[in-house]
Amino acid sequence: MKYSLRPYQQEAVERTVKHFRASQDAAVIVLPTGAGKSLVIAELARIAKQKVMVLAHVKELVEQNAEKFISFGLKASIFSAGLKQKSLQQQVTFASVQSLARHTDKLNEHYSLLIIDECHRVNGESTSQYGQVINALKKYNPALKVLGLTATPFRMAMGWVYHQHYHGLVRGNADAPFKKCIYELPLRYMIKHGYLTKPYEVDAAISHYDFSSLPSDSFGRYSPADMNTLLKNNTRATQTIINHVLEYSQTRQGVMIFAATVMHAQEITHYLPQEQTAIITGDTVNNERDRIILAFKQKKIKYLVNVSVLTTGFDAPHVDYIAILRPTESVSLYQQIVGRGLRLSEGKEDCLVIDYAGNGFDLFYPEVGSKKAASDNEPVQVLCPGCGFANIFWGKTDEQGKLLEHFGRRCQGLLDDGEGEQIQCDYRFRFKECEHCGEQNDIAARQCHHCNAVLADPDDKLRAALNLKDALVLRCSGLHAEVINAHKQPLLKISYFDEDGASCEEVFNLTNKTGRFIFNKQYSQRAQPGYNPTQWHSAEQVVECQQQLVAPDFVIARKSKQYGWKIADKLFDYQGHFRKANQLSRD
Ligand SMILES: [Zn+2]
Numbered sequence: 001m002k003y004s005l006r007p008y009q010q011e012a013v014e015r016t017v018k019h020f021r022a023s024q025d026a027a028v029i030v031l032p033t034g035a036g037k038s039l040v041i042a043e044l045a046r047i048a049k050q051k052v053m054v055l056a057h058v059k060e061l062v063e064q065n066a067e068k069f070i071s072f073g074l075k076a077s078i079f080s081a082g083l084k085q086k087s088l089q090q091q092v093t094f095a096s097v098q099s100l101a102r103h104t105d106k107l108n109e110h111y112s113l114l115i116i117d118e119c120h121r122v123n124g125e126s127t128s129q130y131g132q133v134i135n136a137l138k139k140y141n142p143a144l145k146v147l148g149l150t151a152t153p154f155r156m157a158m159g160w161v162y163h164q165h166y167h168g169l170v171r172g173n174a175d176a177p178f179k180k181c182i183y184e185l186p187l188r189y190m191i192k193h194g195y196l197t198k199p200y201e202v203d204a205a206i207s208h209y210d211f212s213s214l215p216s217d218s219f220g221r222y223s224p225a226d227m228n229t230l231l232k233n234n235t236r237a238t239q240t241i242i243n244h245v246l247e248y249s250q251t252r253q254g255v256m257i258f259a260a261t262v263m264h265a266q267e268i269t270h271y272l273p274q275e276q277t278a279i280i281t282g283d284t285v286n287n288e289r290d291r292i293i294l295a296f297k298q299k300k301i302k303y304l305v306n307v308s309v310l311t312t313g314f315d316a317p318h319v320d321y322i323a324i325l326r327p328t329e330s331v332s333l334y335q336q337i338v339g340r341g342l343r344l345s346e347g348k349e350d351c352l353v354i355d356y357a358g359n360g361f362d363l364f365y366p367e368v369g370s371k372k373a374a375s376d377n378e379p380v381q382v383l384c385p386g387c388g389f390a391n392i393f394w395g396k397t398d399e400q401g402k403l404l405e406h407f408g409r410r411c412q413g414l415l416d417d418g419e420g421e422q423i424q425c426d427y428r429f430r431f432k433e434c435e436h437c438g439e440q441n442d443i444a445a446r447q448c449h450h451c452n453a454v455l456a457d458p459d460d461k462l463r464a465a466l467n468l469k470d471a472l473v474l475r476c477s478g479l480h481a482e483v484i485n486a487h488k489q490p491l492l493k494i495s496y497f498d499e500d501g502a503s504c505e506e507v508f509n510l511t512n513k514t515g516r517f518i519f520n521k522q523y524s525q526r527a528q529p530g531y532n533p534t535q536w537h538s539a540e541q542v543v544e545c546q547q548q549l550v551a552p553d554f555v556i557a558r559k560s561k562q563y564g565w566k567i568a569d570k571l572f573d574y575q576g577h578f579r580k581a582n583q584l585s586r587d
Pocket residue numbers: 384385386387388389411412413425426427
């Protein structure tokens with residue numbers, strides 16, 4: 001059988017060949033679910049001249065990839081206990097990582113290429129099953145080329161699976177398992193070209209849950225106990241939502257409902273027609289799960305309720321209604337969930353998507369790669385004042401689309417270091433300064449990346465100041481600059497205000513070099529959205545452009561007999577446990 005690759009599949013193959021001709025760095029290809037990864041894998045395996053190993057983590061995927069390859073009249077070995085075959089004979093082997101990791105002693109040959117399907121599961125540790133296989137193959141070929149494929153290169157709890165993206169930006173850490181993403185196809189392309197079904201996103205104009213009121217961990221996740229408490233107080237909302245689902249599903253074939261917790265799933269199931277509904281959770285035993293999935297695929301069951309188990313690797317093409325009743329902490333996760341309904345299927349025109357949990361994501365948002373701070377945040381483009389790179393961060397805009405605020409920390413642009421390597425631009429939008437060497441560090445860093453000194457914890461400083469009788473802590477809500485004339489010199493007076501109107505002041509002398517240095521050290525590197533950082537040379541200039549200045553979040557002053565309150569410290573870009581001005585509560 002002759003096969004032809006779709007244009008983007010051909011491009012993915014060409015990029016891979018080109019990359020490995022020039023480099024041995026482990027690389028990733030990102031293709032959305034439904035893009036036909038197995039065909040790309042088959043083609044790469046076919047054109048390779050030496051031995052190739054293709055890894056997957058479940059037997060179904062091993063089988064699927066192998067079948068695609070074999071259907072083109074090519075021969076392949078299969079190494080998978082689940083498939084009851086353990087052969088490495090042919091030039092190309094399709095293996096399950098569990099089976100192969102148990103038999104690395106059998107890998108005593110030279111392989112030129114290792115392809116890892118669903119490569120977001122690789123964590124980079126050499127003791128992991130993937131690590132064991134990679135190490136074993138590298139014994140015979142230290143120059144082994146490693147290619148990963150995935151639809152989801154980012155996961156909130158694990159971060160990015162690769163370090164650099166070919167669009168010239170940094171994503172994951174330098175020690176991410178893969179060095180570079182060499183090709184990525186957006187979901188939008190797939191839908192636009194008819195390879196996936198159109199989503200029909202409807203705003204549910206009915207009461208929905210507000211999980212955002214709950215405390216979340218650093219990955220943006222909520223605890224099941226907290227969610228259960230919230231849901232228990234919202235049983236009426238659940239009932240209303242399910243009535244809505246029932247109404248909208250009348251013209252639909254298959255409905256997938258994503259619940260927040262097991263208890264929630266049971267409650268949802270209770271409101272649905274019993275004979276047409278099934279529930280799958282992490283505790284559902286395999287046989288039962290297979291039986292339910294089969295019945296759902298055969299349309300004997302219309303409603304499939306699940307709790308965080310069917311987000312990947314499950315496909316029933318006829319699904320044409322996705323009801324989201326759970327919080328989704330990242331764009332990627334949201335896309336994965338919606339992706340369950342985007343497969344093409346006969347007679348299916350679109351897939352209805354309704355988010356009843358107010359997650360506020362758009363299917364076509366780019367993955368920002370960090371936790372969304374508030375439900376009204378959206379991805380915004382922020383140009384780096386240093387290198388000009390267009391970063392995408394979470395932020396807020398006004399009704400005209402003007403940027404009000406963004407939460408980016410460091411520019412993600414990649415720059416050539418002049419020696420053939422690419423390094424991340426070192427411009428930081430927010431930073432914590434090392435009191436030892438003056439180097440800028442990430443606001444969450446505990447140790448200086450330059451001199452290794454321990455960075456002062458701003459919370460310790462605030463706590464210490466609050467415990468002192470002669471100290472004043474201003475929760476700063478703004479600043480004001482004016483020129484004052486003293487001793488016939490124009491001096492710059494900056495006043496800081498807190499929410500209740502309390503204030504304190506400090507004076508800078510920009511007429512001399514030392515004074516300019518001190519002021520610029522504090523105010524020349526940060527700038528309000530829409531402005532570039534500015535070098536300040538006179539008090540008049542500062543007063544004229546004071547809307548550009550970024551005020552500190554906290555000002556700590558000490559009582560001095562001579563001068564009244566004297567500012568001892570200012571905390572910029574604060575991140576910690578104390579509430580900042582204009583913040584309703586700590587997030
Ligand atoms: Zn930059």
